[in-house]
Amino acid sequence: MVRRHRYYKPKRKLYNLPTAQRPMRQRQSPEPVKINTSIIKNIIGTIFFICAGIWFGYFFIFSPNFSIKNINITGNENIPISEIQEIINQQLDKKAIYAIGQRNILFFSKNDLISAIEERYIVENIKINKKLPFTLSVHLEEKLARVVLRVKIPISITHTKAQAIEEDVEAGQVAGDQVSHNIEDGEEEVEQGEEQISYSEDYYYLDVNGIVVSSAEMSENDLQKFPVIEIEIPDTQKINSRDILLDRETIEFIFSVYRTVSKMPQNVSVAYVKLDLSIADEMTFVTTENWQGMLSTSVSLETQIKKLELALDEKIKDKRATLQYVDLRIKDRVYFK
Template identity: 25%
Template sequence: MPYRKRHIKSKIHKIRLQKSIFKMPIFWILNLVVVIVLSVLYFLIFFSGFQVENIIISGNEKIPSKNIEKLAYANINKKIIGIGKWNLMSKSIFLVNSQKLQQEILSRFPVAEAVAVEKKLPQTISLKITEKKPVAIFCSSAGSEQASAKCFFIDKNGVIFEELQSLAQRQDMPIITQTLNSNDIFTGESVVDRNVISAISKIEKNLKDNFQIDIKEALVSNPLRLDIKTNENWQIYFDLNSDTNLQIIKLNSLLKNEISQTSRASLQYIDLRFKDRAYYK
């Protein structure tokens, strides 16, 4: 019996020795850490000195700055908490997702080729826009001479990015036509394979540099054939499935050695589609 009493007293003594959690230093240390972290977060997110107030836009010529600025502010102004109709918003520079903002600008404005986003503490975002340079005009297969044909500027990757109101805007660039599965085409779409665009650019440079001949029109009649119409109103037929460089070498040989500048006035076509041979009329 005495042993049982001693055992019970020992348990009671141990229970009495346990400290309250509020008297433990670790409790107050953890609470202090939480308070500091929350204070820093609140300071970074809501302090007025870190709210984006300035957006500097440069490099854009065709895209209106006000349109870029409006899109940027819509992306920067973020909802932190929403309860019913009440929203707690922040424009903190630390919450700006540069990659997302970049992608939204590129998606909204097909004319934009690249966007560099830079945060300039404490309140400024810099947007440097690089706009696409057209390499040619793309017109629907209905034909560039038809009034109903839609024509667009096209870039080096075969993407159309700006609709032309008139072919007077062509600036002596070649017109590319190609049959599409749908007549409905929109800016931002890839309509011509980039390898075809590269071949046309290479042919254009060669003709202009070596013979002062311009390309008037390029017809991609099927994936294997490219028909070039020159400003002298004769045509060149290329096989897109063969080496373009070798076909250009054959073309140069003909124009230098067999077809004189004066005889080009009556020339109808040069056919380069056959290996090791070339025909002209």
């Protein structure tokens, strides 16, 4: 069987053809490059937020736009406003977070300021409000002060020559319904020498429990508003806020002295009360006429004031201008000079 072979006509070679006769090949256009827009958006967004963060950080934290410029202090009656201002300024100079100071009202710590004030003063309540952009308001509700404490501290002692002093003490006896008065005869006592002591004075406010509320600077007008208690302490002793110097019973007794003496028909006024802290049951009131009344807390105050009235009316009479003291401490006796 004879196989038939297909004949393929060879393709014509174009290599040797002139350029003009060569067939044109169809050129393929390159595919366009695709750009990932999401990456560009993320980059732009990141730059925007970084710039916005830097601007906000500067505007709200480091710029002076929110620095505390105005400080309003209200409610203080006994605490000097300059001392509260000093505490606030110390707080403003402290750092809140790293390099951020508390002078910025957004980072100012109200609790830190409250603690700083309570460390130095006794107050019922403290209210602090931040009023944007740069005002701080501080309102104090002070613990009610009841008395003024005058503290005398010896600073120098000078000695004088010995001298003899003769005391002319009135003698007499006054009989009353409740009290009798035995006045001792004149005595002569010789002092070997005198010490003249110079004192410095500090003033404090006390509450009804004898607790130191705050220190204070007093004028004569201020001393008329509250009962005044005078004590003497050594220069080594320091008095701080919250110290308990007197008990409530002593404070109440002093109030009674002021109240009872002011009701006397002889028009006697108490200037201040002197206390010796080493003697628990005695005190001395000093009148505006500069004579003294010596009292005992273990004897009824009404009884002692009644004796004083009788002594002023029946024995002392018009000699009050030269009166130095009236001793009422002994129950049935009165001594005066």
